[in-house]
Amino acid sequence: MSLLNDKQRHCYDVVMSRIKNGCIFNSNGIFLNAPGGTGKSFVLNMLLDSVRSQGKIALAVASSGIAATALHGGRTAHNMFKNPLMEYNEIRTCGIKKNSELARLLQMTSLIIWDEVVMANKNTLTALDITLRDILGNNKFMGGIVFVCAGDFRQILPVIRGGGKNEEIDHCIKSSYFWEGLTKLELTENVRLNTNDVENKSFAKSLLGIGTGETGPVRLPRNFGIKVKTRKDLVKKV
Template sequence: MANKITLTALNITLRDVLENDKFMGGIVFVCAGDFRQILPVIRGGGKNEELEHFIKSSYLWEGLTKLELTENVRLKTNYVRNKSFAKNLLKLGTGEFGPVYFLEIFGISVKTREELVNKAYDEIENNHLNASYFEKRAIISPTNDDVDSINSVIYEKSEEEEVVYNSVDTATENDTGIQTSVFNALTSPSLPLHQLKVKIGSVLLIIRNICPPKLCNGSRIIVTNLKKNVIVGKILGGSYGGEEVLIPKITLGAQDTPVPFKRKQFPVKLSYAMTINKSQGQTFERCGLFLDSVQCFAHGQLYFACSRVTNWNSLTVYTGWEKVNDEYQLRPAINRVYKELFSGEFDNVDENLPQVTSESEASFFAQEEPELEKVEIPKEVLQAFRRRRYQDDSARL
């Protein structure tokens, strides 16, 4: 999912910091990925834009030594159906399957959303305060709208007392004439709700880096206490699993809304369900895949979703219904794959840059980027910066 621009910036930065013109400053650089998975997310972009920002379209690609994994952990099982699941999963990722009917191939197909929820969160009424219960369970879906809908359904199953936190929304300097109620009504995937409803036992997703690496964007917690100005919870899974943390209110800027504004609120959202993209890097023992109103719409999303589990029967899928020959039947899942990603040749779309012809010539990369104009920084500015940095360091100590 890394944008090629990120790697280009890293290359330039390391060469600058290490003061040489070798690739990545001459240090060993290792990156890992799977081209079957989701490509860089380009806001408002389509296939062409995703491929343009893909690492294989960068001039850096030809200079990298490619290594491949050779051992599939899923194939080590003695269970025949799981071996079949592992093999078919790879075929799904390379586009060998078109529309997929979930008939005990990649998971268990169900007929309603309620059945999906009950499969993923069975006996939730007796486990709503059990951190280990929620740690390895989730429902995933392509869109935020479906995720919010499922979260609301599961949230209502808890009988704990509800606490409501209202955000403080303020205008930017250029929009001071807009009423606060307008900002309160605005929502965005990158912002918490204006009216945040939480119960003890709720599973929440952190949507900003608060205290890396302990509390990062994407971390999940279960709420253990609710105070006026802080949410107390325990981290679900990972290196810090079970550790108690405090979540404060912070000010968040909204740039992807019709009107830019600032919102002071707890940086969390309900997380019984999450988007497929947000589930990156996680493995679940019980996972639901909801594909009713919207099917997978990007390269690798279906493969990505199905690979969140290690066993075929750990995945439950609901795809909705369609009418065929006057009869209703469960829809197949659409599998979108850009097959050109797996071809030996891939067009380099970087403009005005020569192509790499030898992997052994690290000095080649020194001539690929235009030399930046050097800017003289006034002596007074440097002295002021050093004084400020010294004061900041002293304050920390």
């Protein structure tokens, strides 16, 4: 706990208070806006560990497999919740039967964390919301389970087959019916900038500059990557 900065501690306290006293709050949904380097994974894992240490169930998912590995016990959202494969404009429910083991697990769950939610199609979140309301018999958002979704809008939005910018925006979480009802929290202090490692500090600063639009054209350094001349060499190097 002593390693948390002020904003990280505030996020931690807000989520834990919702779990403890959920009935007195209007919203059980929280969005954590956190650019890379602000300690998002650190905070999310502390929440998971704290809830589990109390003997409660906390589920951790992410929109991609790589992001899921950063969470303790993390899995992809599609794997955990049996999200249907659907066209971007469809709305369906998750493939979870009411009398299944997974349904019983969800009925006992106190916290769900969904990382990299910005790249998720809003309809996959809608499918989970509808499914949880049905399984838990509770018409509150996500069936009343405290739901923390995290991400960074500097990164990629949902990929829409054949779609353009407007379609991507229309299907991101900000365009969902529940966005306005989410409690918004954010992390701003980039912990990577506090390192004594000059190279990492420089990389973190340039990455933030790209994300905020303060950097002009991005030029890769000459020693970035390995140059190959044939497909065979490419396969070998990879």
